[in-house]
Amino acid sequence: MNVRPRHPFVVAVLSAVWIAAPAAAQEAVPEGGVIPLPTADQVAARAYGVTGGDEGAARVTFTLTDPAGGERRFKFAMLYKRYTDGDVAQKVVFFPEFPLDRKGYAWLGHLAREGTRADDAAWMYLPDLRTARRIQGAEEDDPFHASVLGRAELSPRPPDLDTHKLLRADELDGRPVWVLETTHGPDFPYPRTVRWITRDDYLTLRAEHHTPSGRVARRVDTTWRQVDGKWVWKTVTGVDPDSGARAELVVTDMRIDPDLSERAFAPSALRGSPDRYFPAPAGGP
Secondary structure (H helix, E strand, C coil): CCCCCCCCCHHHHCHHHHCEEECCCCCCCCCCCCCCCCCHHHHHHHHHCCCCCCEEEEEEEEEEECCCCCEEEEEEEEEEEECCCCCEEEEEEEEEEECHHHECEEEEEEEECCCCCCCCEEEEEECCCCEEEEECCCCCCCCCCCCCCCHHHHCCCCHHHCEEEEEEEEEECCEEEEEEEEECCCCCCCCEEEEEEECCCCCEEEEEEECCCCCEEEEEEEEEEEECCEEEEEEEEEECCCCCCEEEEEEEEEEECCCCCHHHHCHHHCCCCHHHHCCCCCCCC
C-alpha cells in the first residue's frame, strides 16, 4: 500500500483537518412534511464538507494509554491553514508544551493533498542549535508512532476516491444518524469503514475501521462543540478493540480564522513561544 510516512506531529495535527466547519443549514422540509432519503454519495459529500475553517489556532492534549493501562500525556499549541488549490492541502505547526523537556522544539508540516502525487514535507526546530532542519519519516522517539489515532483515522478522505453505501437510518446516543459504509481503494490501510453521521449537521460521531476479515481494528468516537458559529472538535477517542490501547485528544483554546500570515508556516517562524498566537482577552492579565 502506498501510505505516506507519519512525521512526529502528523498523527496529532490531522485533527485540524476536521477541527472546524460552518454550522450546517437545516434541511428544508418539502410540502407534505417528508424529507427525501439522501443518497450515499450525498451523505459522504456532506460529511466531507465538514472541513471548513480556513485557519485556526488551538491547544491540544493527547493521552496515550497502552494495553497494560500505562499512560503518557502530551500537550501542544497548534496552528493550521487550509488550501483549496495546489498540491498542499494544509500547513500545520506544533509547539510542544508538555512534557517540559520538549518545550522549545517545534514541528512544521506541509501536508500533501490526497489523490495527488505530492509528498508531505516536514521540518523540526532544534532549540540547542537554533535551527530548523528538514526531516523524513517518523523520528525514533516519536510518541505517536504506534498511536491508535493516525492519519487514516483522523484525516478526511475525498469521497470520490471511494465507493459508499447508505446502510440505514439509526440513532446513536439519542441522536438521529445516517449509517454509511465506505469501501476504500488499495491506497488506504483499511478496506472498509462504517460511520455514524448526524442527520442534521452531518457530523461524524463514530467511525469503525475494518480489516479484510471484517474485524473492527479501530473505533473512533468524536464529540463536537460550536465556536463562533462553527463546529469544532471537543474530543476524539480512538480504541483498538483487540488490545485495549487507547488514544484521546482534547481541543481547547480554539481560535477560528485568526488571520495567520504565511510567515507563520515557514521554518524561520518555529523559534519562539506560541503564546504570541493566543493573545490574552481584553482586560486580562
